[in-house]
Amino acid sequence: MLVIGSGAKHLEGEIKEKAPITNVEIKKFPDGEKYVRILEKGDKAIVVQSTYKPQDEFLIEALLLGDALRENGYRKLKIVIPYMAYSRQDRVTKEGEPISIRAVLKMLGLYYDELYVMDIHNPKTLEFFPGRAENILPSKEIAEYFSDKLGEGIILAPDKGALERAKAIAEILGLEYSHFEKKRISPTEVQMTPVNIDVKGKNVLIVDDIISTGGTMIKATEILRKLGAEKVFVAATHGVFAEGAIERLSKAVDELAVTNTIPTPVSKISIVPEILNLL
Amino acid sequence: MLVIGSGAKHLEGEIKEKAPITNVEIKKFPDGEKYVRILEKGDKAIVVQSTYKPQDEFLIEALLLGDALRENGYRKLKIVIPYMAYSRQDRVTKEGEPISIRAVLKMLGLYYDELYVMDIHNPKTLEFFPGRAENILPSKEIAEYFSDKLGEGIILAPDKGALERAKAIAEILGLEYSHFEKKRISPTEVQMTPVNIDVKGKNVLIVDDIISTGGTMIKATEILRKLGAEKVFVAATHGVFAEGAIERLSKAVDELAVTNTIPTPVSKISIVPEILNLL
Numbered sequence: 001m002l003v004i005g006s007g008a009k010h011l012e013g014e015i016k017e018k019a020p021i022t023n024v025e026i027k028k029f030p031d032g033e034k035y036v037r038i039l040e041k042g043d044k045a046i047v048v049q050s051t052y053k054p055q056d057e058f059l060i061e062a063l064l065l066g067d068a069l070r071e072n073g074y075r076k077l078k079i080v081i082p083y084m085a086y087s088r089q090d091r092v093t094k095e096g097e098p099i100s101i102r103a104v105l106k107m108l109g110l111y112y113d114e115l116y117v118m119d120i121h122n123p124k125t126l127e128f129f130p131g132r133a134e135n136i137l138p139s140k141e142i143a144e145y146f147s148d149k150l151g152e153g154i155i156l157a158p159d160k161g162a163l164e165r166a167k168a169i170a171e172i173l174g175l176e177y178s179h180f181e182k183k184r185i186s187p188t189e190v191q192m193t194p195v196n197i198d199v200k201g202k203n204v205l206i207v208d209d210i211i212s213t214g215g216t217m218i219k220a221t222e223i224l225r226k227l228g229a230e231k232v233f234v235a236a237t238h239g240v241f242a243e244g245a246i247e248r249l250s251k252a253v254d255e256l257a258v259t260n261t262i263p264t265p266v267s268k269i270s271i272v273p274e275i276l277n278l279l
Numbered sequence: 280m281l282v283i284g285s286g287a288k289h290l291e292g293e294i295k296e297k298a299p300i301t302n303v304e305i306k307k308f309p310d311g312e313k314y315v316r317i318l319e320k321g322d323k324a325i326v327v328q329s330t331y332k333p334q335d336e337f338l339i340e341a342l343l344l345g346d347a348l349r350e351n352g353y354r355k356l357k358i359v360i361p362y363m364a365y366s367r368q369d370r371v372t373k374e375g376e377p378i379s380i381r382a383v384l385k386m387l388g389l390y391y392d393e394l395y396v397m398d399i400h401n402p403k404t405l406e407f408f409p410g411r412a413e414n415i416l417p418s419k420e421i422a423e424y425f426s427d428k429l430g431e432g433i434i435l436a437p438d439k440g441a442l443e444r445a446k447a448i449a450e451i452l453g454l455e456y457s458h459f460e461k462k463r464i465s466p467t468e469v470q471m472t473p474v475n476i477d478v479k480g481k482n483v484l485i486v487d488d489i490i491s492t493g494g495t496m497i498k499a500t501e502i503l504r505k506l507g508a509e510k511v512f513v514a515a516t517h518g519v520f521a522e523g524a525i526e527r528l529s530k531a532v533d534e535l536a537v538t539n540t541i542p543t544p545v546s547k548i549s550i551v552p553e554i555l556n557l558l
Contacts, residue, residue: 025375031491031519032332033365038375053311056339063386067377086312096304096317098346107342107386212310240310 001042001074002279003065005049007058008082010263014272015048019279026061036064044076045069047112048275052240052262055085059104066111078114080275082261083238087121088210102128116278118261118271119165119209119237138259138271139168142235145257145269146205147173149233153203156180156194156224158216162208169207180220192216192223200228211236211258214249221252233257237271239264280321280353281558282344284328286337287361289542293551294327298558305340315343323355324348326391327554331519331541334364338383345390357393359554361540362517366400367489381407395557397540397550398444398488398516417538417550418447421514424536424548425484426452428512432482435459435473435503437495441487448486459499471495471502479507490515490537493528500531512536516550518543 001022004012015021023039034057047065051058062079069077089100102125108115109130116134120126126133150173157166157179170177178197185191204224206217211234221232231254239246239258246266249256260267280301283291294300302318313336326344330337341358348356368379381404387394388409395413399405405412429452436445436458449456457476464470483503485496490513500511510533518525518537525545528535539546 030521032334033368033379034335035368035379036377037373040375054333054335055311056313056333056335060335060338060383063382064377064379067379067382068375071371071377072375089312089314092350094316096319096347096351098315098343098350100312100314100343100346103342103346103390104339106389110385110389111382242309 001040001045003038003045003047003069005047005058005061005065007050007052007061008048008080010260011048011050011082011270011272011275014270015275018272018276024065034061034064036061036068038065038068038072038074041072042074044078045074046078046080046278048080048082050082050261051085052083059085059107063107063111066108070111077112078116078278079108079112080116080278081108082118082259082271082275083240084117084120087117087125090122090125099125099128101125105129105133118259118274121209136274137165137168138237138269138274139165139172141259141269141271141273142207142237142257143169143172146233146235149231149255150175150203150205153205153230154178154197154199156197156199156204156206156220158192158206158208158220165209166207169205180223192220194224194227199224201230203231203233204229205233205235207235209236210238210240211249212240212245213242214245214252217249218252231255235269238262239267280319280324282317282324282326282348284326284337284340284344286329286331286340287327287359289539290327290329290361290549290551290554293549294554297551297555303344313340313343315340315347317344317347317351317353320351321353323357324353325357325359325557327359327361329361329540330364331362338364338386342386342390345387349390356391357395357557358387358391359395359557360387361397361538361550361554362519363396363399366396366404369401369404378404378407380404384408384412397538397553400488415553416444416447417516417548417553418444418451420538420548420550420552421486421516421536422448422451425512425514428510428534429454429482429484432484432509433457433476433478435476435478435483435485435499437471437485437487437499444488445486448484459502471499473503473506478503480509482510482512483508484512484514486514488515489517489519490528491519491524492521493524493531496528497531510534514548517541518546 155170434449434456
């Protein structure tokens with residue numbers, strides 16, 4: 001049984017073509033409270049709920065769906081969260097802060113036995129979920145989307161921490177990969193350089209987990225242009241775009257594409273195959 | 280240590296006059312995520328957070344505050360929730376529904392040892408909270424507010440289920456009390472009658488836990504007028520007013536007053552003394 005939450009409504013059409021969806025009623029009362037109701041009986045369910053803005057509503061809705069499924073006799077509950085809210089609040093950087101992702105994962109653990117997330121910011125935080133938890137990278141989907149456009153191109157990570165993501169895509173396509181290195185060259189200036197790789201005359205795909213302001217991507221693109229790169233493509237799993245970021249970034253690069261973990265005008269790569277893999 | 284959440288911001292000024300408040304930073308990131316930070320160290324804390332609309336944000340914020348306090352070494356955590364969201368979703372009326380209040384109380388139980396709510400719709404639901412939980416009626420505050428206005432008046436509950444609330448207020452003021460009884464007199468018409476009490480020439484206060492549309496209160500007021508009541512006052516703990524309800528109700532009665540568990544233009548009765556009692 002596949003239950004689609006409000007935060008995954010944009011994926012419903014594509015999922016429906018391949019798998020039956022459980023009938024549910026989800027609405028909001030005039031006082032702002034969510035109401036959910038599961039209209040079919042069953043034993044196992046997979047809830048699909050992405051938690052972009054308004055993330056707190058989508059999180060509480062996931063909790064209520066969990067309660068409704070348990071109340072209705074479902075024994076085994078999995079939840080798929082394409083975009084996991086609060087995943088960047090993953091450590092205490094200033095005294096007095098919470099580890100917000102911990103609180104949210106503990107909450108989901110009240111009802112769900114298993115958790116599947118797409119490309120979470122810090123996979124180590126999945127340890128906070130009390131049950132089995134798995135991180136899924138949409139490498140195959142991103143690779144396929146850019147395969148023809150890239151030709152004999154290069155995959156680059158914007159920093160060393162994001163290298164695994166670039167590597168996974170490069171290996172699928174049989175291409176070279178590397179990452180940028182940041183060097184402080186003056187108190188106000190940071191230089192970004194692609195490490196040990198020649199981008200001259202090559203198409204390049206820069207790939208990260210999240211794009212928000214797009215500032216780093218624009219800077220990286222400028223450097224690649226100076227180094228004589230051919231086309232520059234930018235991709236990410238999650239398009240958490242700040243105001244105006246899509247426009248600024250689209251102007252700077254040859255193509256911008258993110259997956260549909262969050263619905264945006266440039267969510268051109270579908271992660272639905274990864275959800276269907278779990279069935 | 281007293282921590283004020285965003286949903287209790289309207290109570291802060293009055294609380295501050297009597298008790299020191301812990302410095303906290305609460306803000307929202309551009310992507311919609313809440314950020315909280317506790318700026319003082321301590322061992323025990325009482326979080327005050329009301330959960331009216333946007334209730335899901337206030338609930339998640341309470342969760343994050345709980346995590347921040349635990350992370351910061353606080354051992355004993357209490358939470359005071361003047362208005363408890365989802366408290367009317369307290370039973371399965373149609374197959375497939377959750378018991379939403381159960382889900383929310385279990386969530387709060389992840390971090391809080393004790394829970395104090397004001398006049399929850401169904402006090403039995405407090406059993407879903409894993410720790411100690413208490414329901415507080417603002418009878419004293421409502422009684423004091425109407426004491427002079429009522430004179431030798433009568434306290435009425437809109438139905439038998441709400442009688443305890445009317446009784447508590449009547450006993451404080453040494454006044455008579457009763458309740459309305461509903462009788463279906465035709466397929467479309469329900470008659471409401473005050474039981475075993477003569478309202479003629481008397482001031483009357485009708486008191487309930489929640490007012491939303493105000494329909495029942497307007498109907499009850501019309502009947503009291505017909506029966507020759509003098510002034511008719513309407514009070515409730517929680518003013519969850521539907522669009523236009525304050526205006527309609529204010530026109531129909533001599534005075535409408537609710538407590539400040541939810542900030543509204545007619546939240547004239549403060550429950551802050553009940554919060555200070557817990558210190």
